[in-house]
Amino acid sequence: MKIALVTGADEPLCAVAEHTRALLPHLRELAEVRRFVAADGSERPASIGGEQLHPITDLRPREFDQVVYQVDDEPRCAFMPPVLRALGGTVALHSWALPNLAAAAFPALGRGGWRGLLAAVREGGPTQAAAWRRARAAGVWPADMTFNRSVIRHADAFLVHSARLGRAVREDRNARTALAVVPGGGVGARADEVQPWSEVARSWVEALGTFPHAHSARRPLVRVALQAAAGRGGRGE
Secondary structure: EEEEEEEOOHHHOHHHHHHHHHHHHHHHOOEEEEEEEEOOOOOOEEEEEEEEEHHHHHHHHHHOOEEEEEEEEHHHHHOHHHHHHHOOOOOOOOOOHHHHHHHHOOOOOHHHHHHHHHHHHHHHHHHHHHHHHHHHOOOOOOOOOOOOOOHOOOEEEEEEOHHEEEHHHHHHHOOOOEEEEEOOOOOOOOOHHHHOOHHHHHHHHHHHHHOOOOOEEEEHHHHHHHHHHHHHHHHHO
16 A cells, blocks of 8 residues: 655654654555655755655655545644645544644634634634634634634545544534544543554554545645645735
């Protein structure tokens, strides 16, 4: 199996970066893995520990059996939603609520205005958008926002660390969803759920073998990346 693994930067080290580092050696014993990161160069070294990293604009889904995104509530994952919308693929979801990711991906959420309201509706739905608007009027960042729809609604399949997280995904999508629970395979796993990384890797590969393949880009990834960068830099979309 050939896997394109889409990840954020490893530095500064965070829980999902540690998860990636621990999992990769075992995953590579079972599959061919190529790692893709943000293409803007702001966070991307040429390699980490001798491992070559590839810009996301070089990703061609037809060259792989699966495209997997390591997603947590981290600003460094902000480049992923446009790619996920363009390609689909499997999300290894480590957190249900993704407000920090959304704020970095869609800066209009922090600036307000009609663009911010539109982004809040798109990412959290009308109820959360209304709460966002009230909080903005009070000059604070709203609490308890999930702001995860760019991830939850566009992925083709999910790897999650708990049945509870899996239920949340399926309830939100309200549709048949390819999903596998891999205990101990997530940032939020409890201590009593931890299993050897070799078993986590095996569970990933077994699940990925049953998931739908990522589809070809509906528009060139270069244009997707440029539009995302322009949005983060000024327009907010």
